[in-house]
Amino acid sequence: MTLIMRGRLRYAAASVAAILGALASGRGAAADPAPLFKDLLAQAQSNAPRLAEAAASVRQAEGLARQASARPNPTVDVGVENFSGSGVYSGANNAETTFSLSQPLELGGKRGARIAAGRAGLDAARARLVQSKADYAFTLADAYAQAEAAERRVALAQEAVTLSDETVRASRALVDAGKEAELRSLQAQAALTSARASLDEARAERTGAFARLTALAGSAAPFTSLTDSLLTASQSASLNRDIDVLATPAVLAAEAEREAAAKRVRIERIRAVPDVTVSAGVRRFSGDDSTALVAGVSIPIPVFDQNRGNITAAQGELQGAEARLSAARLDAEADVRTALFQIDAAQTRVGAATEGETTAAEAYRLTRIAYEAGKSPLVELINARRSLAEARAQTIEAQLARLRAEAGLARLQGRPFGDR
Template sequence: MGIRNILANVGVPLAKVGLAVFFFGSFHSALAQQTDPSPVPTPAPSLQYIGQDGLSVERLVESAGSRRADLLAARQRLVIAEGRLVQAGLRPNPVFSTEFGSPRFLGGESEYDYSAGISQPFELGGKRGKRRTVAELELQQVRAEIAAIERNIAVEIRRDYARAISAARQLDVLERLLAADAELVRVTEARLNEGDVAPLDLNLVKVESDRLKIQRIEARNELETALLRIRTLIGSDVSEPLRLAPQSDRPPRLDLGLSELTQKALSDRSDLQAARIGERLGTARLDLARAQAAPDITPSLRFSRTKAFTDLPASAGGGIINSRDNELTFGVSIDLPVSNRNQGGIASAVGEQVQAVRTREYLEATIRRDVAVAYGQYRAAAEKLVLYTTQILPRAEANLQTVRAAYSAGEFSVFEVVNEQRRLNENVTNYNRVLEEYYTTLTALEAAVGAALPPSAFMPGSTSVLPDTKTVPGQFNREEFLKSINEGKAERIGFLKSTKPRIEEEKK
């Protein structure tokens, strides 16, 4: 059944549940013990953790971006990649060399040989440009990968934020139910003193009250655990106080279809962008590997000076001649690619290129699946939320009020009260879980799409996924429900007092 069908069905006004006939027992002591019909509001325990002055999920994500140590460390990869980009564009340095040698160092003549030269390597095959292209793509890939890390952190924060709010809702409901259950214990004790009920009835009520206390402990622990996880996710200390902003009980309705969300994911997902850059990077590395097979050329220039002593033969008149010779030499060197033509580097680059293509293809298929699954879960959560709000909880709440009134009047046993209260508690718990599931599926949808859904993705104004209260009245409202639990005591006591004279007449 789709959301529209549910909205159409819940348009039928809900039937009002009441009691047709009341049979009253003895409850004079119960009335005597309950003299104050004015309810004392039970403070919501979640106010310690949730409030209008708390941090919204957007501020939590922003705080994580500036405080998380692992994210700050990941951003240093940008500095590393930028440095590699600068290095990739640099030309080879010239090489200067000089030599000096003389027999004088070993006790010989003062002859010497001196030379100085300079050489400049030149890269051929466009190596520097291709190396720079690879470095630029690596920098872009690092940016996309860091954006993916930031997206995952934001998803985790949103998920734990929804869990914390859900646990806070459950804690408030359990606190109010426990307050109402305390009244039920007092009434049952009074009726036990009058002999209207058995001790087993009182034990059942107390067991149910203790069961609610256990659930309250679990809800509080779940709330505090979620807050601890949020502190860790945003990079704050676990002992640092944290208060969250409340979440709307009437969540917005998504206004995008599956095809639009899929297209948005295929264009915005940062990990897919990184994969596409990786595909281009594989091609660039292959071009660089092929260019590296081309030999480099190194021209050189060298100046040499030689001082030598020559002994002339006797036929030439004898003696020693001191001669100095200067020489200027030009040269060029080039590697001969006979056995090493970078065959291994080229083969490795080809493998990396094919790997990048297959990775991108698989990721695109995965993204389509993730968006479809998340969208289906969102629709299911929306349908369940509509059912709980418009049908299940209003009926369960009316049933419990009726059974409680009948029990106070002596019509029903405590078994019916305990069972009906348990059913309502289970339904409210399930409602809180479904509301959490709705927000969690929105978060999962944002994770699948790759970015937070903009306001334009939802229905305009304050349109909610739930039907309008004017069109479908009698919907479950958490605030009114908590208030009704607190006011129920006064209403039932007033009802009992008003019927007391008639009961006494019936006894006569």
């Protein structure tokens, strides 16, 4: 058997080993796979801590809105006078006992203002929940895609190690046969060392990517593999690109918060109006066993406390909410323009990267054939392999950029990523 034939057999064996290794790795990781992305997103609605916080804020706002409609409680008062004193009041024969009921009356429309503010606060909490869900869907899609990309990088790195190891063996055989200089063997060994380091780095990145995905999803069991692909399933061609800048979740949430702040200003202004407390009751005179009615009205005099500090604070809160709304509108306009541009740019980038990968793969195939035939030096084979690895990495990065652009558009539209 000639040296060239032995080289071809080694490369064929290396390719088969790389494929079998990737399949074996996939079977080992499939013990605890992440669900399909749409299923994972649905499950996370009740498991993800980030969404649980926003949902808890809605429940808090619901409680405050219910409490806002409550009226002040009445007060029952029982009083005894003129007993256990001196003279005719030494006992209880001349005691006076009063039973009365007092009721605070809110003036100035305080209850109506509280109810309106409670409803506005609830609307703001619900708007923030919608925004949180849109932001979370974007973050989860990015984490899912990052985990997928990490898996692909590990497979590519494993393949590079396998082929580099075979190159070391082939170059050593050529050196021993006197057909290559010792330098070629050293170059091949250096390439193998670099490939192994890249594999270790890729595995570490995969571990981190799956840990982040598990944490985002709020899963008790760690994910180790995926059952869905977001990188290859592009939606660019069928995406609905209509976006109302004023209807993005961030703008709607800012508007709701501004409205709630305005309602709180009205509450603080009305609180400066003093409330009236009316009372009515019966008084019994033990001396002659007679009774009489009693009634009263009490009104605080707003001399020292006119609630000016709270009014100023509420007005400052309103000004801040209005500033945030203006910023949200400007950001939404910029984000919409950027998202539409990124969709087209990312799709073009994916096409260019895919074409570049195809070209690099063909160049590597031809260089390998030439090397096996003894017509090309080892350094050209190593360079061709490096170019192919870089082209594949660029394809992954381009697909990640496309995924982020599509998920970003869905976030601006306020819809779960994956829905057309």
